[in-house]
Amino acid sequence: MAARKPTAKLLAFGAEVRRTREEAGITRTELGARVAVTRSYISQVELGRTKCRRDFTERLDKALETGTTLADKWDELVRSSGYPKYFADFPLAEASAVMLRAFEIRLVYGLFQTEAYAGAILESEEHVKERMQRQKILTKPNAPSVFVVLDESVLYREVGSPGIMREQLEHLIALSERNNITLQIAPMGYIRGARAPFVIATQPDRSELVYLDNCVTGETSGVPDDLATVTETFSRLQANALSPSASVELIRKVVSERWT
Incomplete structure (x- = not known):
């Protein structure tokens, strides 16, 4: 068996x-x-x-x-969580992960969102509190290594207000200075396989789960074929993205030119 x-x-x-x-x-x-x-x-x-x-x-x-x-x-x-059923298991894998790899095409990655930014897109204060609670894994002892690629359009898409966007982008710059975080911006354009957001959570035993997002719901998967596909896609995204230092310079430029 x-x-x-x-x-x-x-x-x-x-x-x-x-x-x-x-x-x-x-x-x-x-x-x-x-x-x-x-x-x-x-x-x-x-x-x-x-x-x-x-x-x-x-x-x-x-x-x-x-x-x-x-x-x-x-x-x-x-006990039951307040997360949607399709997402309920993933925060647990996220919390125990030693490495997280994420790609976002529409919004700032959830663990990188400010409270004001999250409040502009989430349905309730309780959901905002849950998101802020999840972010504590970034600063806990033995925090996971986090690699994030954001589509360039995320920097220009207004969420909430110009003030919220300015605060959010400045927060991204601050996060990029942490030793366990690598942030890259992918220039707008076609990158094969990068059609929707996803997050890969690698566990201490090197097993992995991926959360696959879409415009309606989402899916948590440990299927080897799914993991192979998103891992390859993430490698391709990193190869086509700006370097971490060039990404920060672009974020600074967008802050000064669009959100000031």
Whole structure:
């Protein structure tokens, strides 16, 4: 029988178990002994290949002296989120990712949006708060490496007001100075395969999920063919985009010429 493919929720929970165990400085064998399971079972949990019971997470918290950290994480992952059904799993994969690669053709990438920009396009204050909460992964310890390609038209498309656009583009410039962030602008023009936005989330075990966007809904996929296609497309986008330094210079120019 083929092994069950880990879900985004299990991968996210497993990554948290591994993080807390490594911070405690103990091996899987040692943790297994403390909670009366095998090293193999700890490995399965950390790799997202099995769903443990909540009472087991309480035993983990006790063994690792982490209060209710893992039990709270388990509760967070199993309860319903406020995200649309088609997007619900992806923020979990995003939160546990070691690398994110994103392409946006219409709007600024969600994790790079200012609160005012997000407020101009989202339907409720709750959705804006959720987006701002997601952005905390950019500055957390061991933050993921983030590579983003924005279509040049995004810089010129007014969202909200000129003031909001100026603030947003200045925010992009500030983000580009962070060591874990690489931002590039793709000049307007045809690039094969770059028809719609997508985000690839690479997990600690190097498995990947991609969120594929469209004008109505979207889809989270771990299908190898989908991943191969978007990975190739992203490489092509990076090759055709301006360098990071030239991209920042273009953003500065657009701020001064259009949004001042």
